[in-house]
């Protein structure tokens with residue numbers, strides 16, 4: 001590959017902003033400085049040169065609710081690159097009783113046509129000696145995060161006992177547990193009550209998953225992680241109740257991380273009242289969209305640092321797939337898209353409004369998650385030696401989001417009609433230009449798996465502290481005789 005230099009731009013990282021050129025060779029950043037030269041020049045006049053976005057929460061070709069999500073690794077990563085996201089992390093979902101390693105092989109096959117780099121979280125969907133043993137091998141293969149669904153009763157859900165066992169295993173292996181925090185038993189019961197009362201439309205999806213069920217599960221997961229001496233990452237934090245649990249845990253010194261989605265920051269529950277069934281069903285996801293007060297709480301969390309990451313949970317379904325749930329909202333496949341839109345929408349609603357600084361934008365879209373997932377500074381950084389996953393961001397480029405022009409294969413977009421200002425001029429994946437304004441040059445198969453080492457610092461610090469403060473037997477010199 002010829003050498004490249006990005007010239008005339010302003011580099012923006014999570015902690016600095018400065019004017020310099022960036023030279024790329026062999027997929028890596030090799031030099032940062034003034035007046036650099038190379039075989040090819042990419043002009044960044046008027047632009048910000050930032051670490052490419054990392055979306056740590058996507059479901060590409062996910063087997064779920066009797067179908068598969070519509071975007072695969074090819075269309076999903078192409079959509080990501082179009083919006084400035086240069087890496088995704090997908091969830092491996094072993095079937096009940098299936099070997100984790102067998103499931104990993106299936107996901108390796110699915111991701112062979114990825115256009116950008118990717119990694120995996122392994123879901124713990126059942127528990128037993130085999131899972132306990134295989135978790136060590138999964139960590140050896142570069143997967144240091146394990147996901148637990150506290151919802152989707154009868155499908156992906158695990159109970160507290162299984163979760164506690166798995167969290168303890170994570171602690172021993174230097175791995176990080178993730179949770180989908182919703183009380184699955186209560187949701188299942190509310191769903192049945194709503195259906196029995198004749199509430200079968202998509203709005204009932206939101207009624208069956210109020211913020212309280214998310215808050216309770218977040219608190220429970222935090223307590224279980226504390227008992228297991230392990231940090232915790234709570235995915236798709238959508239409401240004040242869950243955010244409050246995370247804030248409180250962090251104030252007490254616990255390592256708990258929270259991840260709002262761009263959908264929850266920008267779209268609200270009124271979408272489910274739309275008179276058009278398709279419109280409302282297309283927005284069915286778990287947790288559901290919330291009201292403005294919850295949105296304010298999430299924005300405040302990003303500003304204050306109590307929430308660290310903005311993701312998408314990209315899990316797209318076609319109109320026909322959504323229609324599986326006509327007459328019964330519990331059969332509407334849960335999930336929405338967002339991979340192409342996360343960065344432009346967050347820039348527009350965050351940086352352009354003054355809610356986030358540019359550096360905070362980089363932190364919550366890339367650097368923080370690179371650190372949390374233990375792949376920094378290979379990813380999430382503009383430094384010599386890092387992968388050249390870079391977005392050259394033009395703050396003046398505008399568009400109106402429209403499904404007609406998107407990379408995702410579905411026919412609609414939940415952000416349809418939103419005007420964004422701030423878009424990629426170039427997106428580079430390991431030094432290769434994948435996007436040049438609206439020209440897509442992404443190459444299926446270019447993406448590589450990113451292996452992540454087990455955690456050292458946080459897990460060790462937690463275990464050491466717990467060891468020092470563990471309950472201890474009191475040694476006594478004289479023990480009185482029993483009073484008989």
Ligand SMILES: NC(=O)NCCC(=O)O
Pocket residue numbers: 059180284285286287313315334335336
């Ligand atoms: N979020 C959602 O509705 N679908 C994807 C699966 C999940 O993350 O819960």
Ligand SMILES: [Zn+2]
Pocket residue numbers: 180235236286287
């Ligand atoms: Zn989830």
Ligand SMILES: [Zn+2]
Pocket residue numbers: 057058059313315
């Ligand atoms: Zn998800």
